[in-house]
Amino acid sequence: MNASTELTSRPRPAESRSGAPAGRRKQTGAQRAGGIALTTLTWVLGLAFFFPVLWMALTGFKSEAEAYSDPPTLFFVPTLEQYRSVFDRGVLPYLLNSVWATLISAILVIVLATPAAYALSIKPVKRTQDVLFFFISTKMLPVAAVIVPLYVAAQQLSLADNIWTLVVLYTAMNLPIAVWMMRSFFMEVPKEMLEAARVDGATLPQMLRQVLMPVVLPGVAATALICLIFSWNEFFFAVNLTAARAATVPVFLVGFITSEGLYWAQLSAAATLASLPVILAGWAAQKQLVRGLSMGAVK
Amino acid sequence: MSISERRSPGRRGPARVVAALLTVPVLLGACAGAGDLGSSGDRTRLTVAIVANPQMEDAMTLSSQFRAANPDIDPVFVSLPENEARAKITASVATGGSEYDIVMISNYETQMWAENGWLVNLQPYIDDNPEYDDADFIPTIRESLSYEGDMYSVPFYGESSFLVYREDLFEEAGLTMPEQPTWTEIAEFASVLDDPANGRSGICLRGLAGWGENLAPLGTVIHTFGGRWFDEEWNAALDSPETAAAVQFYVDLVREHGQPGAATSGYTDCLTRYSQGQTAMWYDATAMVSAVEDPSESLVAGQSGYAPAPVQETDGAGWLYSWSLSIPETSEHKDEAWRFIQWVTDKDYQRLVGEELGWSRVPPGARLSTYEIPEYAEVAGAFAEPTLRALASGDESNPTTLPIPYEGIQFVRIPEFQDLGTRVGQQISAAVAGSVTVEEALEQSQRYAETVGQTYQG
Numbered sequence: 001m002n003a004s005t006e007l008t009s010r011p012r013p014a015e016s017r018s019g020a021p022a023g024r025r026k027q028t029g030a031q032r033a034g035g036i037a038l039t040t041l042t043w044v045l046g047l048a049f050f051f052p053v054l055w056m057a058l059t060g061f062k063s064e065a066e067a068y069s070d071p072p073t074l075f076f077v078p079t080l081e082q083y084r085s086v087f088d089r090g091v092l093p094y095l096l097n098s099v100w101a102t103l104i105s106a107i108l109v110i111v112l113a114t115p116a117a118y119a120l121s122i123k124p125v126k127r128t129q130d131v132l133f134f135f136i137s138t139k140m141l142p143v144a145a146v147i148v149p150l151y152v153a154a155q156q157l158s159l160a161d162n163i164w165t166l167v168v169l170y171t172a173m174n175l176p177i178a179v180w181m182m183r184s185f186f187m188e189v190p191k192e193m194l195e196a197a198r199v200d201g202a203t204l205p206q207m208l209r210q211v212l213m214p215v216v217l218p219g220v221a222a223t224a225l226i227c228l229i230f231s232w233n234e235f236f237f238a239v240n241l242t243a244a245r246a247a248t249v250p251v252f253l254v255g256f257i258t259s260e261g262l263y264w265a266q267l268s269a270a271a272t273l274a275s276l277p278v279i280l281a282g283w284a285a286q287k288q289l290v291r292g293l294s295m296g297a298v299k
Numbered sequence: 300m301s302i303s304e305r306r307s308p309g310r311r312g313p314a315r316v317v318a319a320l321l322t323v324p325v326l327l328g329a330c331a332g333a334g335d336l337g338s339s340g341d342r343t344r345l346t347v348a349i350v351a352n353p354q355m356e357d358a359m360t361l362s363s364q365f366r367a368a369n370p371d372i373d374p375v376f377v378s379l380p381e382n383e384a385r386a387k388i389t390a391s392v393a394t395g396g397s398e399y400d401i402v403m404i405s406n407y408e409t410q411m412w413a414e415n416g417w418l419v420n421l422q423p424y425i426d427d428n429p430e431y432d433d434a435d436f437i438p439t440i441r442e443s444l445s446y447e448g449d450m451y452s453v454p455f456y457g458e459s460s461f462l463v464y465r466e467d468l469f470e471e472a473g474l475t476m477p478e479q480p481t482w483t484e485i486a487e488f489a490s491v492l493d494d495p496a497n498g499r500s501g502i503c504l505r506g507l508a509g510w511g512e513n514l515a516p517l518g519t520v521i522h523t524f525g526g527r528w529f530d531e532e533w534n535a536a537l538d539s540p541e542t543a544a545a546v547q548f549y550v551d552l553v554r555e556h557g558q559p560g561a562a563t564s565g566y567t568d569c570l571t572r573y574s575q576g577q578t579a580m581w582y583d584a585t586a587m588v589s590a591v592e593d594p595s596e597s598l599v600a601g602q603s604g605y606a607p608a609p610v611q612e613t614d615g616a617g618w619l620y621s622w623s624l625s626i627p628e629t630s631e632h633k634d635e636a637w638r639f640i641q642w643v644t645d646k647d648y649q650r651l652v653g654e655e656l657g658w659s660r661v662p663p664g665a666r667l668s669t670y671e672i673p674e675y676a677e678v679a680g681a682f683a684e685p686t687l688r689a690l691a692s693g694d695e696s697n698p699t700t701l702p703i704p705y706e707g708i709q710f711v712r713i714p715e716f717q718d719l720g721t722r723v724g725q726q727i728s729a730a731v732a733g734s735v736t737v738e739e740a741l742e743q744s745q746r747y748a749e750t751v752g753q754t755y756q757g
Binding site for chain 2: 064065068069089148151152155160161239240243244247251254255256257258
């Protein structure tokens with residue numbers, strides 16, 4: 001209803017744009033009402049999106065019986081029992097594997113994507129469009145279609161259940177997206193700036209590091225974070241190509257899903273724990289991230 | 300990498316990049332074992348692939364005792380939900396992958412895999428250890444895990460199917476559960492006890508698509524109605540009048556007196572509903588008892604009666620299923636693997652679980668002697684006897700009134716069944732949802748089954 005008020009009141013300020021103070025006050029009043037409506041809507045939407053996450057975090061502090069009671073338990077005595085059992089089941093090695101695969105692949109992606117994006121934006125190579133299309137076309141084959149060849153290859157090369165297999169796959173998986181993202185960030189950089197640097201006698205590495213990088217850093221951070229999130233949450237390769245040595249956190253999480261018993265509270269505790277590193281990384285890079293994401297968007 | 304950067308804060312130029320890049324492999328080499336889940340030192344490391352279930356959880360907890368008694372062996376567990384575990388284990392064993400030393404499989408796979416030469420024959424190990432007493436395994440389970448008389452996997456736990464019902468509601472309504480109910484009787488009870496106004500359905504039956512979901516209970520209904528998947532000549536028989544009657548009955552019952560949203564409801568959903576008092580009856584795996592009778596999880600603990608799987612044309616209908624442990628041929632530590640398997644499936648292990656974790660948590664349905672333990676009988680009084688009876692009556696060779704070319708009660712023991720069963724399960728689920736009729740669902744299913752049957756006719 002608030003939204004409709006906002007809509008119908010819109011023409012009025014336009015009519016009185018000629019400048020009467022009363023009109024302006026009217027405009028601000030209507031705008032304020034609209035603003036409040038929009039803020040409320042944003043909050044409602046925000047909470048609606050956040051609610052499942054909040055519920056997961058809350059459930060992690062419940063007992064198993066409270067976790068699946070119907071109607072849901074809202075008030076309960078929090079317990080750390082579930083977190084204790086998650087640690088008892090040995091979540092740490094899985095976390096280490098995840099950190100390892102995620103970080104190394106993200107570093108590799110950035111190292112490889114930077115020159116590629118440079119060559120596709122600032123100093124475009126021949127047939128840039130074709131190259132870009134080639135990159136993105138590697139994402140078109142469903143992963144399920146390649147899992148058997150990958151599995152057999154990993155077996156033959158003695159790379160099954162090896163964390164390096166995941167590092168390579170995650171790098172390959174994220175590289176096309178990273179190249180595309182970073183290219184759009186590089187396109188934002190004014191050519192004049194780089195020309196000025198060249199006139200001042202900067203070499204290519206100097207120009208890259210001292211002129212280009214500071215400008216596109218938010219974009220690089222955003223790209224790196226996206227890569228981190230994708231690799232951190234990756235399940236399909238991890239579950240199919242690892243066993244005891246190289247399994248990552250998502251593989252650990254599904255161990256709580258059983259067909260004969262309910263471990264909702266434990267699963268929630270483990271899932272909360274698993275999402276913390278990504279949330280923290282996002283939090284730390286918040287400023288860069290917002291700048292980076294809007295940088296690519298506004299063209 | 301960060302270390303090298305910190306050590307050379309003032310350095311500029313490509314040298315720094317090169318130094319940083321060179322540091323990566325060095326660090327990687329140093330940390331190559333960082334993610335290694337539990338390093339074993341000079342001990343033999345056994346990788347054990349298991350299906351996540353409460354009984355295996357307990358085994359993981361108690362494995363510290365195995366380690367203490369066998370300091371040279373270090374079992375490491377890979378625990379996954381049923382579907383993922385089955386897919387992974389099948390892929391690994393079938394391609395000769397050597398990731399696993401012990402795999403948890405069922406009586407569906409054991410004989411097929413033994414025939415393919417993928418599993419180690421465990422009979423010599425069993426015969427070398429007379430105190431292991433394989434004659435103590437429940438005979439039907441033992442048989443379903445044997446190929447040409449030798450056991451290729453040994454049962455960790457076994458289950459059949461039966462019907463759980465609320466004794467208090469039956470009493471209130473003046474109903475009596477017969478010693479051996481028929482499906483017609485169950486349908487009548489369900490219509491009396493169905494009380495949607497109070498959020499209670501007459502019965503809960505799985506509708507969720509999957510060969511291990513809705514097709515498990517439905518499979519037993521098809522067979523007890525005199526239906527079959529294939530006739531002796533491997534002609535698909537899903538459109539036969541008996542099968543059609545069975546499927547129509549199942550779909551009608553769950554649509555009329557079953558739980559709301561039945562098309563997407565599987566074992567876990569029915570368990571929740573029954574434990575929360577939202578359904579009066581439930582036909583499913585005997586493994587349900589540990590949750591149904593646990594007062595911390597269930598609101599209806601102590602109020603339930605158990606009846607054998609309802610029948611129609613046959614004498615018994617309960618299914619037969621066992622999670623069992625076996626050693627893939629590719630394992631490099633077969634003897635050590637056997638020592639762990641022996642420990643976890645031995646009579647002593649049952650006692651260990653009872654004493655350490657509680658008698659209600661003893662894995663049921665594997666050994667006859669479990670049912671002779673007085674402490675177990677005390678906690679399992681309500682369901683021990685029905686479980687054992689259901690297990691003992693499972694007949695995988697003759698589940699229906701007509702001759703069949705396959706073995707299995709709730710499944711057809713052919714490799715194609717996982718796929719066929721899931722496709723047919725999807726058709727049935729659609730019929731439960733009401734988006735297709737039973738005739739349409741069976742017509743489509745018949746076509747799927749014909750394709751599979753043809754490969755056995757040549």
